[in-house]
Amino acid sequence: MPHLEVRDVVKRYGTLTVLSGVSFAAEKGEFVVMVGPSGCGKSTLLRSIAGLEEISSGSVSIAGHDITAAEPSDRGVAMVFQNYALYPHMTVAQNMGFALKVARRPKAEIEAAVTRAAEILRITDHLGKYPKALSGGQKQRVAIGRAITRAPEVFLFDEPLSNLDAALRSQMRIELSRLHRELGATMLYVTHDQTEAMTMADRIIVMNGGNIEQIGSPLDLYNKPATRFVAGFIGSPRMNFIASRVMRLSGRSVGFSLGEGRPPLDLEFAPGETLPILGDAVTLGIRPEALGDDGEVHIADAEVTVVEALGRETLVYSDARTLRTTDSESLDGYFAQLVPSQSDKRLGQQIELKANRSAFVVFAADGATLHDASPIHHK
């Protein structure tokens, strides 16, 4: 039996439908991360589970109990807010013990719970301080500590790290993963940051416009995105998209156009994959790390427009105007290429964009994935 189960949850604000029938389940002890662009309904879903929003229809159960109509405090959930939401007039210890105090637990029990949580989070030295005397990272720890003392069935996190600076964020990522292992708790974690999703999740739920696009392990989503949206959302820099058309079909071999006067790209579809129809508009996808100077397929000639030398790796952006991208979020004809080393590419240099046949993903016009790429393995 799943520990947290969300069934067909619909949430409307007046005529605006924010969640249109969302279902998923999380096992006990699982770390589930929900990602999606801003405004796709992540917070609304989290708040619905917490009982801060009343859902229009559907149901939520935790540990086998239907809690759809329960009060927030009776649901066995604790929530960590993006802005910490610490009570300013209470000390750190009082903040963390507040739920137990309201529940009239004995003083000794409250103190024990607070002490233990403070030790886990390494904030014992700050227990007597007021929130305003703490840094952002410390505040976030206190907010997490407040959740821990309640020993909830399910932890809910709403973008808890997005107010922290980059260095602190990556520290807290590791810290949260450790916390998850130590507590063995079920956690549902909302973020729009796909790095957080990829690094912390047992499973990722990708949301888009009030719907779940795909649920899977981080590498599943990366290697076998179910839709073009997921392919574009997971991975940074994002996947390159090329507008294309089905030029020929013979058996399971499909030829895709790569621009005027160029030979089509022939891809072999696996037995389970749906074949497109001749003339269909499709999108070809190729990950930045799959692009290179060598490869079976010459995609286009391009001019280097931006070089980002990161030391260990280099991001090369180039302009191949002969190709159209089909993606509103990337500029027409621009390609991102990830070189896993330092590179001597210079601005304005003419390059050839090449890739292996196995690196291409094919999406139908409606965004569904028709053909997967094979992941690249370095020895």
Add this chain to the structure above:
Amino acid sequence: MPFPPTSKPAGRRPAMKAGAVSATAMMAPALILVGVFILIPAIVAVIGSFFDFSMTSANWTYVGGANYRRAVTDPLFWLAISNNVFIVVGSVISQVGGGAILAAILDRGIRRGGVFYRTIIFMPVVISSIAVAFVWMLILDPNVGPLNAVVKALGLPTPKLGWLGDPSISLWMLLLIAAWQNVGFQMMLILAGLQAIPKEHYEAASLDGARGLKAFWYITLPGIRNVLVLATLITVIGGFKVFDLVFVTTGGGPANATQVLGTYTYTQAFSFGNMGYANAMAVVLLVTAALLGWLQVRLSRRG
């Protein structure tokens, strides 16, 4: 895995010399005004309180603490003070309490028209006390005032000497007028305090099991504590300093029933010519207000 400290060193910005100079320059007009119109008169009042003199003569006779001793034994002085205390207590209840209730209603209770009601209730605050006093004298007038008409129409008894003329109710009427004038100010202050409490605090509290009264007790009240302290002190100070409203409506009467420190000081100074004694009472008022003001600053700093 030990965690490096995440807090940034807290440091003050070094004070800039140029900044200090221009700050003094910019405060100078205010400081000069305060000096000329507040500090110097206050000093003169303190000095004058140790003398016996009148407006019309240049004869200042040093009397030591006699003016203060006189106050202690003057039953009217004590009556005035007790009337002040009555107004202070009544105003805190009616203005701060009433303001809090109105603010709570505007914050939560009504869905529409919040800005409209807020504006209406705040309006009297911007009218001068003198004008307010005259308006209310009209309303309370025993012959032509609408209040009498309404009460009579309801078949209820009206005071024979008039609302302001009856010693047993005139002070209550002053309380009512003061509340009408000031409750909007307190309401705005408290409403701003209520609205400054982030929604997430209530949400976190509801997850922690604090809803309704518990949320009020643990979240709302501490959240507006400073504002309530401020509102109370403003009201207390206002209650001790009250003058123009009383002076215009009752002049301290009938039979000293509404005599307050402000009006009694005025009467002693300008009706009886006891400038020294009036100064002594003014100093008492000044010290009271200053102490309360100091308390206000201290309490609001601590929060």
